[in-house]
Amino acid sequence: MTTDFLVGQIRKKESFLCIGLDTDLDKVPKHLLKEEDPIFAFNKAIIDATHHLCVAYKPNTAFYEAYGIKGWQALEKTINYLNINYPEIFTIADAKRGDIGNTSTRYAKAFFEDLGFDSVTIAPYMGRDSVEPFLAFKDKHTILLALTSNMGAFDFQTKMVDGKELYKQVLEISKTYENSENLMYVVGATKATFLTEIRNIIPNSFLLVPGVGVQGGSLAEVCRYGMSDNVGLLVNSSRGIIYASDQDNFAQASAEKAKELQQEMSLELKKR
Ligand SMILES: O=c1ccn([C@@H]2O[C@H](COP(=O)(O)O)[C@@H](O)[C@H]2O)c(=O)[nH]1
Numbered sequence: 001m002t003t004d005f006l007v008g009q010i011r012k013k014e015s016f017l018c019i020g021l022d023t024d025l026d027k028v029p030k031h032l033l034k035e036e037d038p039i040f041a042f043n044k045a046i047i048d049a050t051h052h053l054c055v056a057y058k059p060n061t062a063f064y065e066a067y068g069i070k071g072w073q074a075l076e077k078t079i080n081y082l083n084i085n086y087p088e089i090f091t092i093a094d095a096k097r098g099d100i101g102n103t104s105t106r107y108a109k110a111f112f113e114d115l116g117f118d119s120v121t122i123a124p125y126m127g128r129d130s131v132e133p134f135l136a137f138k139d140k141h142t143i144l145l146a147l148t149s150n151m152g153a154f155d156f157q158t159k160m161v162d163g164k165e166l167y168k169q170v171l172e173i174s175k176t177y178e179n180s181e182n183l184m185y186v187v188g189a190t191k192a193t194f195l196t197e198i199r200n201i202i203p204n205s206f207l208l209v210p211g212v213g214v215q216g217g218s219l220a221e222v223c224r225y226g227m228s229d230n231v232g233l234l235v236n237s238s239r240g241i242i243y244a245s246d247q248d249n250f251a252q253a254s255a256e257k258a259k260e261l262q263q264e265m266s267l268e269l270k271k272r
């Protein structure tokens with residue numbers, strides 16, 4: 001998917017919401033456990049109830065890998081279901097990969113070609129040759145971890161390296177990578193006040209922003225400091241939406257939570 005198409009969807013739906021499919025069988029409604037594939041049954045119900053309120057879904061692969069082959073099959077069914085039924089939706093494999101070049105190429109083939117995701121999250125720590133194999137895929141997007149939402153972000157990401165915080169070095173150096181137009185970045189909603197400086201370095205790049213809801217980040221602050229001329233934001237919520245209820249009406253309850261965020265986003269878009 002091209003970035004222009006994504007921006008068009010955001011304007012049309014008045015939403016830059018990304019719903020995280022962090023599907024945990026300990027948390028899904030008990031009646032679904034009788035299904036042949038309860039992970040997919042849960043995801044399908046959530047997607048069918050919420051697709052008109054969001055522009056992206058982000059399965060975090062950890063939640064699928066934890067169930068072995070069955071989990072991976074559920075991930076495959078979920079991305080196929082999205083690509084066939086809702087091709088206008090931007091898909092993110094939150095896999096946080098990155099390795100030496102030839103290995104990164106295999107990761108890129110797995111997520112972009114075999115599974116057919118639009119984007120994948122990548123750790124920048126191994127540098128240029130670990131990231132460029134992902135960037136080589138046309139109309140696919142590589143989402144680099146820049147400043148993450150967790151407390152541990154302060155262990156390394158904000159430390160000074162050559163006179164500048166490490167996360168700023170990640171932003172600046174990655175701009176020199178081949179096909180850098182295919183880059184997006186992860187910035188946690190809990191770090192919203194850093195967004196002004198981040199926007200000075202990457203004024204128009206798309207940011208994937210997790211951390212609203214359960215982690216305590218504020219959507220209003222993210223918009224105030226991080227919205228660019230082309231919106232440039234995909235704000236993720238996982239648990240706050242998909243586990244709104246563990247009763248029979250769970251999908252409807254998730255749609256209600258998604259609608260609350262979508263309406264706030266619509267107001268933010270109208271302010272600009
Ligand atoms: O900095 C980061 C990077 C990734 N995540 C992931 O996003 C979701 C957040 O889930 P919530 O339930 O909305 O808190 C989850 O998959 C994380 O692994 C992040 O939170 N922060």
